[in-house]
Amino acid sequence: MAERTLKTPNIEILWKHQTKNLFGDGVVEGATLVKNSGEEGEEEVKIKIDGFFLAIGHTPNSDIFKDYLETDEVGYIKTIPGTSKTKVQGVFACGDVQDSHYRQAVTAAGSGCMAAIDAERYLSEKNS
Numbered sequence: 001m002a003e004r005t006l007k008t009p010n011i012e013i014l015w016k017h018q019t020k021n022l023f024g025d026g027v028v029e030g031a032t033l034v035k036n037s038g039e040e041g042e043e044e045v046k047i048k049i050d051g052f053f054l055a056i057g058h059t060p061n062s063d064i065f066k067d068y069l070e071t072d073e074v075g076y077i078k079t080i081p082g083t084s085k086t087k088v089q090g091v092f093a094c095g096d097v098q099d100s101h102y103r104q105a106v107t108a109a110g111s112g113c114m115a116a117i118d119a120e121r122y123l124s125e126k127n128s
């Protein structure tokens with residue numbers, strides 16, 4: 001994504017700028033940025049915009065499971081392909097935390113359904 005952004009001619013990248021706040025009357029009309037924050041030459045800059053999108057990144061929030069479940073180098077929880085089963089019996093993973101490829105609401109919902117069925121079957125087999 002970074003490379004595509006750099007190659008897109010109608011995107012201007014404001015290096016070393018941090019967003020301080022947005023302003024506008026009922027709608028977003030501009031943003032106040034801080035250039036060279038904490039460095040020599042720090043200054044406040046106002047730019048006119050009519051939309052604001054925040055990129056939050058794709059790092060899976062799986063740190064608390066790392067000691068128990070297998071994760072890949074980025075942190076996605078590994079499941080047995082075609083299932084929601086992890087390497088720990090009775091523990092299932094679904095959604096974005098185990099999907100490095102699609103990361104969409106509809107695929108997360110589908111894999112959530114798979115995990116619910118896998119969990120239900122695991123419990124019924126265990127209790128039969």
Ligand SMILES: Cc1cc2nc3c(=O)[nH]c(=O)nc-3n(C[C@H](O)[C@H](O)[C@H](O)COP(=O)(O)OP(=O)(O)OC[C@H]3O[C@@H](n4cnc5c(N)ncnc54)[C@H](O)[C@@H]3O)c2cc1C
Nearest residue numbers: 054056061064094095096097102103104105106107108109
């Ligand atoms: C800006 C943006 C736009 C998107 N647009 C689209 C789109 O147009 N179409 C589309 O299909 N998908 C879109 N997606 C992706 C979609 O939102 C995700 O794929 C989907 O929400 C993943 O669902 P999930 O249940 O796996 O994870 P999440 O929706 O992230 O849910 C995880 C939940 O777990 C909670 N949680 C995390 N850690 C803990 C913890 N330790 N204890 C308890 N709770 C915890 C979180 O608070 C959160 O509520 C978009 C995502 C973003 C960020």
